[in-house]
Amino acid sequence: MSKNKKLKVGVYGITGCAGCQLSIIFNEEEILDLLSLIDLKAFPFIKELNTDEEFDYVILEGLVANKLDLEILRKLRKNSKMLISLGACACTGCVPAYRHFTLKENYEHLLYKRQEELQDIEPSPHDEHVKVDYYIPGCPPDKKEILRFIKGSVRGVLPRPHQNPVCIECRRNGNACLLDEGKPCLGPITTGGCNAVCINGGLECWGCRGPTKDMNLELMIKILRDRGFDDRFIQDRMRTFAGLKLPMLERVMQGSKSKVLQTRFDGEKKFYE
Amino acid sequence: MAKQKTTVENPYLPKPYKILEFYRETSDSFTVKADMEIDHDPGQFVQVGLLGIGECPISICSDSREYIQLNIREVGNVTIALSKLEQGDTVFIRGPYGKGYPMRYLKGNSLLIIGGGCGVAPLKGIIDYAENHRRDYKDLTLLLGYRSPDDILFQRELLEWKNRYNLQVTVDQNTHGKFCYGAKEGFVTDALESMDISNNNQIAFVCGPPVMMKFVIRSLKDKGFNDDQIFLSTERLMYCALGVCCHCMIKGKFTCVDGPVFRYDEIKDLENE
Amino acid sequence: MQVLRLEKKRLLHFLDVVKKGFEIIAPVKSDLVRFSKIYHAEEIYLEKQSYFPVKEYFFRKEETLFQFRGTSITVPAYAAKKRMFFGLRRCDLNAIKNQDIVFIGDMGDPYYKAARENSYLLGYHCNTAPSPYCFCGSLDLVDFFDLMFFDKEDHFLVEVGSERGKSLAEKYREFFTDSQRLITQNEKRIPGVHRLENKDISGFYDHQDWKKGADICLSCGACTTLCPTCYCFEIHDEVKTADPCKGERRREWSSCQLQEFTRVAGDHIFRKEREDRFKHRIYHQLQYFKEKYGVQMCVGCGRCIEGCPTRIDFVRILNEMKNGKTENNG
Numbered sequence: 083m084s085k086n087k088k089l090k091v092g093v094y095g096i097t098g099c100a101g102c103q104l105s106i107i108f109n110e111e112e113i114l115d116l117l118s119l120i121d122l123k124a125f126p127f128i129k130e131l132n133t134d135e136e137f138d139y140v141i142l143e144g145l146v147a148n149k150l151d152l153e154i155l156r157k158l159r160k161n162s163k164m165l166i167s168l169g170a171c172a173c174t175g176c177v178p179a180y181r182h183f184t185l186k187e188n189y190e191h192l193l194y195k196r197q198e199e200l201q202d203i204e205p206s207p208h209d210e211h212v213k214v215d216y217y218i219p220g221c222p223p224d225k226k227e228i229l230r231f232i233k234g235s236v237r238g239v240l241p242r243p244h245q246n247p248v249c250i251e252c253r254r255n256g257n258a259c260l261l262d263e264g265k266p267c268l269g270p271i272t273t274g275g276c277n278a279v280c281i282n283g284g285l286e287c288w289g290c291r292g293p294t295k296d297m298n299l300e301l302m303i304k305i306l307r308d309r310g311f312d313d314r315f316i317q318d319r320m321r322t323f324a325g326l327k328l329p330m331l332e333r334v335m336q337g338s339k340s341k342v343l344q345t346r347f348d349g350e351k352k353f354y355e
Numbered sequence: 356m357a358k359q360k361t362t363v364e365n366p367y368l369p370k371p372y373k374i375l376e377f378y379r380e381t382s383d384s385f386t387v388k389a390d391m392e393i394d395h396d397p398g399q400f401v402q403v404g405l406l407g408i409g410e411c412p413i414s415i416c417s418d419s420r421e422y423i424q425l426n427i428r429e430v431g432n433v434t435i436a437l438s439k440l441e442q443g444d445t446v447f448i449r450g451p452y453g454k455g456y457p458m459r460y461l462k463g464n465s466l467l468i469i470g471g472g473c474g475v476a477p478l479k480g481i482i483d484y485a486e487n488h489r490r491d492y493k494d495l496t497l498l499l500g501y502r503s504p505d506d507i508l509f510q511r512e513l514l515e516w517k518n519r520y521n522l523q524v525t526v527d528q529n530t531h532g533k534f535c536y537g538a539k540e541g542f543v544t545d546a547l548e549s550m551d552i553s554n555n556n557q558i559a560f561v562c563g564p565p566v567m568m569k570f571v572i573r574s575l576k577d578k579g580f581n582d583d584q585i586f587l588s589t590e591r592l593m594y595c596a597l598g599v600c601c602h603c604m605i606k607g608k609f610t611c612v613d614g615p616v617f618r619y620d621e622i623k624d625l626e627n628e
Numbered sequence: 629m630q631v632l633r634l635e636k637k638r639l640l641h642f643l644d645v646v647k648k649g650f651e652i653i654a655p656v657k658s659d660l661v662r663f664s665k666i667y668h669a670e671e672i673y674l675e676k677q678s679y680f681p682v683k684e685y686f687f688r689k690e691e692t693l694f695q696f697r698g699t700s701i702t703v704p705a706y707a708a709k710k711r712m713f714f715g716l717r718r719c720d721l722n723a724i725k726n727q728d729i730v731f732i733g734d735m736g737d738p739y740y741k742a743a744r745e746n747s748y749l750l751g752y753h754c755n756t757a758p759s760p761y762c763f764c765g766s767l768d769l770v771d772f773f774d775l776m777f778f779d780k781e782d783h784f785l786v787e788v789g790s791e792r793g794k795s796l797a798e799k800y801r802e803f804f805t806d807s808q809r810l811i812t813q814n815e816k817r818i819p820g821v822h823r824l825e826n827k828d829i830s831g832f833y834d835h836q837d838w839k840k841g842a843d844i845c846l847s848c849g850a851c852t853t854l855c856p857t858c859y860c861f862e863i864h865d866e867v868k869t870a871d872p873c874k875g876e877r878r879r880e881w882s883s884c885q886l887q888e889f890t891r892v893a894g895d896h897i898f899r900k901e902r903e904d905r906f907k908h909r910i911y912h913q914l915q916y917f918k919e920k921y922g923v924q925m926c927v928g929c930g931r932c933i934e935g936c937p938t939r940i941d942f943v944r945i946l947n948e949m950k951n952g953k954t955e956n957n958g
């Protein structure tokens with residue numbers, strides 16, 4: 083990258099709710115500075131004139147749910163040096179991918195009537211179809227993380243991706259652990275970087291940033307079972323946001339039934355009185 | 356916020372230095388010479404960085420009071436950013452850190468220098484040192500292994516080394532039959548094996564990828580070398596280089612303070628860590 | 629050492645007066661017990677030990693090492709207010725002492741030093757173990773405080789532990805009377821806190837029982853965050869959007885329980901296995917630190933056990949190793 087030439091960037095969305103693209107714009111105070119750092123060639127969501135040409139990188143929201151999505155994804159991949167998946171749908175498949183785990187008759191009647199035209203594809207994240215260079219996960223993604231990525235890219239730096247569990251930030255923020263209160267918090271197996279916003283606000287982590295590479299899934303299941311949650315609940319909760327990124331879930335759930343792990347949980351009552 | 360004058364005592368503060376020379380060694384590595392005038396031992400390292408990008412530990416590969424030379428391979432954020440510098444640019448350096456090779460205590464010995472890939476960089480410090488104190492040491496045997504002829508480092512110096520010392524270069528594969536200083540095809544370990552060398556008044560210095568080090572040590576032991584005749588260089592993630600952040604710990608030893616150079620008998624038990 | 633007496637009913641008044649000259653940091657109970665700045669002396673809660681450690685006041689979660697603009701570097705000046713810490717337990721105090729060894733003793737960390745200066749350490753002696761996980765009695769804790777308050781029904785005996793403590797007591801002399809006696813060693817012993825049977829763990833490195841802990845470890849890092857002595861950190865740079873040539877270099881807390889802790893370029897992880905990471909923490913606490921600094925780092929507060937979602941009790945695991953009891957665990 084020569085020193086003065088700005089990076090050509092595109093921001094696009096395929097099937098999704100546009101909330102992730104909004105997260106970029108939510109950087110209200112810094113958005114103008116941000117736009118001056120890069121050459122924003124395309125951002126159809128907020129821009130009238132868009133040119134799709136050779137991009138240095140494309141930030142893409144949403145997942146592949148129909149043939150058109152797939153075409154767009156492939157084209158952007160071809161036209162761009164780097165592809166950045168933005169948001170939970172793009173990274174894991176998120177809620178739409180839940181379709182994989184339910185029976186067809188449950189949703190068949192909900193499909194669009196003009197289905198032939200749309201040509202339905204099983205909802206799937208980007209990396210099921212093309213190579214992805216960087217992930218900015220979350221539902222919605224953390225606006226600061228997007229900022230950090232763009233700032234870094236300008237200097238040729240890819241920020242080290244978060245790989246630590248949510249608990250790290252949660253504890254650092256001085257929260258009481260919700261698992262101790264008997265709530266089904268998925269923080270320990272979920273990639274951090276969100277500053278534990280949900281727990282700061284009293285809500286347990288639902289795992290929107292996807293599972294960590296180093297998770298102890300077996301133990302997490304055991305912890306939730308100990309707190310009285312049934313397997314159906316655990317599966318649903320874990321898959322809501324993790325989408326296709328927990329392929330081993332069923333196997334681990336089966337396997338862990340026979341294994342004894344001695345943990346201690348002092349009942350629903352908050353242990354620390 | 357009130358500003359305080361930068362003080363010398365603050366151990367975290369790097370100082371700016373000028374790049375006197377930037378030389379591209381191979382397609383993914385380069386050597387910079389910076390005008391840092393320090394007293395150091397071969398094998399010690401410095402923390403090199405750029406403001407806004409970060410720092411990383413790099414071994415000093417020269418032996419001079421007027422400047423330091425650093426050979427750097429481009430693998431990540433900091434090193435790639437450094438690779439974009441030119442002569443006259445500024446880098447930020449603090450150091451030197453760690454314990455280097457105890458050359459003063461090894462006088463009167465012959466030196467056997469075995470390096471693999473970018474592990475040759477810290478060893479060049481010894482070669483330069485020995486050259487500057489030529490009468491203190493007997494023979495120098497250099498055994499340097501690379502993946503391919505394109506990866507050979509210090510090509511500017513090699514011809515000289517070939518004339519003065521017992522030099523042997525190996526390449527894992529010589530695909531295009533290029534001239535490479537009499538390089539033999541094969542692994543360093545094979546070359547070592549077939550070498551006629553005794554442990555008599557001979558000190559071995561080994562640096563390279565972990566697997567290579569393991570095999571080299573094995574064959575040195577076969578040749579009768581004692582543990583205290585072998586010096587190794589270790590690598591760990593580092594942040595502070597001051598012995599506080601604890602990232603570089605190998606069991607109870609701190610690579611940044613107690614190392615990076617260890618005598619084999621000091622870290623024999625730590626191997627598996 | 630000199631010992632004074634303070635009537636219990638005068639404590640609040642004493643603290644309220646002190647508050648005029650100092651910021652008082654003391655344990656307060658909200659959802660959990662934590663050290664925070666108090667506005668009224670009644671807020672102080674002394675029933676239980678704090679859930680969160682006091683270290684964040686000295687070794688802060690995030691610290692700006694310096695700011696830069698282009699190639700010029702400036703260090704933000706930081707001067708801590710005069711702070712009085714009240715209600716520190718023996719373990720908390722020793723933990724501060726151990727972090728002093730790291731940051732002040734060896735390398736003179738200016739940030740820690742600045743935060744630590746101007747702080748007065750007032751302890752509160754435990755008459756009984758405040759948590760079932762305490763084991764401070766098994767470790768070699770020392771007296772380290774400016775003033776130590778011993779709870780005696782209707783009054784406190786206040787032991788003076790330093791010159792600083794002495795001058796503080798002088799300053800507020802009107803609250804104290806002479807105690808006419810000293811604190812005996814026996815009074816300093818806390819009953820029931822000797823759970824760790826064997827603090828020399830050098831022979832256990834290859835013991836199979838480490839797995840017991842690792843199996844029920846989530847690698848969530850709660851233990852290192854809640855530990856009052858853990859002091860690992862990492863360093864990162866952050867730049868401004870308006871001008872990427874401006875920014876700051878920051879250090880923040882880190883945890884050895886994570887793979888990230890030893891991940892280097894090329895995605896190699898030196899301590900990849902959970903068991904190795906768990907073991908490393910315990911060895912650092914009980915052995916490596918001692919090798920380097922002559923004292924054990926762990927102060928036996930039990931916070932890492934209490935805060936662990938699965939309550940991994942490393943003390944029990946070590947005891948079982950020593951006693952050769954290998955419970956079949958699956």
Ligand SMILES: Cc1cc2nc3c(=O)[nH]c(=O)nc-3n(C[C@H](O)[C@H](O)[C@H](O)COP(=O)(O)OP(=O)(O)OC[C@H]3O[C@@H](n4cnc5c(N)ncnc54)[C@H](O)[C@@H]3O)c2cc1C
Binds near residue numbers: 242476615
């Ligand atoms: C004592 C010592 C001497 C070294 N000498 C040399 C040398 O002479 N030449 C050379 O090319 N390389 C050397 N290395 C390796 C070099 O430090 C890493 O390649 C470099 O840190 C990668 O940083 P990065 O920012 O480019 O990579 P990224 O993957 O982007 O790393 C981000 C951060 O991680 C850390 N990091 C990543 N990998 C390493 C690593 N292997 N060691 C330490 N920290 C790491 C750094 O703090 C870095 O800022 C040495 C390492 C050590 C420990």
Ligand code: SF4
Binds near residue numbers: 257269281937
């Ligand atoms: S509340 Fe959730 S995220 Fe926070 S520490 Fe507990 S398990 Fe982890």
Ligand code: SF4
Binds near residue numbers: 851855858913925932
């Ligand atoms: S290791 Fe555990 S018991 Fe020891 S000081 Fe840290 S938190 Fe307390």
Ligand code: FES
Binds near residue numbers: 592609
């Ligand atoms: S690099 Fe921080 S302790 Fe060695």
